[in-house]
Amino acid sequence: xxxxxxxxxxFGLSPELTMVGEGPRARRERERxxxxxxxxxxEAKAMLEAAWGGDPLARIRVNEAITTSDLFKSAAGAVxxxxxxxxxxTVTPSxxxxxxxxxxxxxxxxxxxxxxxxxxxxxxxxxxxxxxxAQSDAAERQIRVAKxxxxxxxxxxxxxxxxxxxxQSVPNGWAAQATATEAHNALSQLANPLTGAxxxxxxxxxxLGTGALTADNLQTAYTAVTTKRDKDxxxxxxxxxxxxxGPALQFTAERILNTSEIRTTVGSDTFIQSNPFSGKVKLxxxxxxxxxxxxxxxxxxxxxxxxxxxxxxxxxETPDLRAxxxxxxxxxxxxxxxxxxxxxxxxxxFRVRHITGAAPGDPxxxxxxxxxxx
Numbered sequence: 001x002x003x004x005x006x007x008x009x010x011f012g013l014s015p016e017l018t019m020v021g022e023g024p025r026a027r028r029e030r031e032r033x034x035x036x037x038x039x040x041x042x043e044a045k046a047m048l049e050a051a052w053g054g055d056p057l058a059r060i061r062v063n064e065a066i067t068t069s070d071l072f073k074s075a076a077g078a079v080x081x082x083x084x085x086x087x088x089x090t091v092t093p094s095x096x097x098x099x100x101x102x103x104x105x106x107x108x109x110x111x112x113x114x115x116x117x118x119x120x121x122x123x124x125x126x127x128x129x130x131x132x133x134a135q136s137d138a139a140e141r142q143i144r145v146a147k148x149x150x151x152x153x154x155x156x157x158x159x160x161x162x163x164x165x166x167x168q169s170v171p172n173g174w175a176a177q178a179t180a181t182e183a184h185n186a187l188s189q190l191a192n193p194l195t196g197a198x199x200x201x202x203x204x205x206x207x208l209g210t211g212a213l214t215a216d217n218l219q220t221a222y223t224a225v226t227t228k229r230d231k232d233x234x235x236x237x238x239x240x241x242x243x244x245x246g247p248a249l250q251f252t253a254e255r256i257l258n259t260s261e262i263r264t265t266v267g268s269d270t271f272i273q274s275n276p277f278s279g280k281v282k283l284x285x286x287x288x289x290x291x292x293x294x295x296x297x298x299x300x301x302x303x304x305x306x307x308x309x310x311x312x313x314x315x316x317e318t319p320d321l322r323a324x325x326x327x328x329x330x331x332x333x334x335x336x337x338x339x340x341x342x343x344x345x346x347x348x349x350f351r352v353r354h355i356t357g358a359a360p361g362d363p364x365x366x367x368x369x370x371x372x373x374x
Contacts, residue, residue, distance in 0.1 A: 023315035040075035083171035095186035100306035143359035153347035185358035196291025198368035210373040246289030292371035305362040324349035
């Protein structure tokens, strides 16, 4: 696999822009409900682990079973799928630090309708008076998902050479790529993934600056973000805030936020005060954010508007692994096991599919600086 990001695709959709067939969640539940499949998966898992552990007899048995038994191939594929799912669920995605999850029912754009004023108090309702209607934000935003995926071929030569270890790299590799795909999509809403420059389609003149990351610049930005007012002039209640930086600014940010005391010298006098940022700003370091830009963003919280969103398709929330059956038929009649490989090149093809998307949300409590100026 040459790319760390899965490639987007657009096949397999119905005219209504929904997925054709069952999703990975439904398929896994169906497999768990089948006692025959459960027994086959237990046997396949034991054989694969023995082969991966270096048992030469197990390698022979796996290669024989995968080319003669459709049930074993299905069970082995299910085992690889579970390995991929476990690896995928082990990692906490980096985007969860600054984006909120959401779900869609199809591939059509979903409107992220946000309510005006839902950061403050509820209005008082006098006696015999109708409850006021909450107003939707005029700047409605949309999010949609897309499909991403790759194929991997387990060749005839690999099977003959007993290179069963090639199969072991499939689950972890694709799980990491699925997570990286989500991270890349989310990061693209925040900044340019190649340069780290703030996304100027989201960060405009009102919440975009050029100052380097210093205590004074951070204080100015924090004050501006947390003193926003609503359309009636009332002070908005700011959410918990975080400073988001890449590895290039990690130590600078830690010095600013983690220093317990600040010494200020005026003339011949030195004043010592506690760090004003202590307990007010959380530090988040994104390992995939290049450059020296820095961001003030709200910490995602349930029930509050978020600055960014990451979407998944219901029923298809996790990556899905499947095998291809294109082995053809025998001249004299009769089916050929899928494990014998492709009609074209004798290869057993596996494919991963992951469905996700990302979009910007509410910019109210946000600030970005490209970090270029002093």
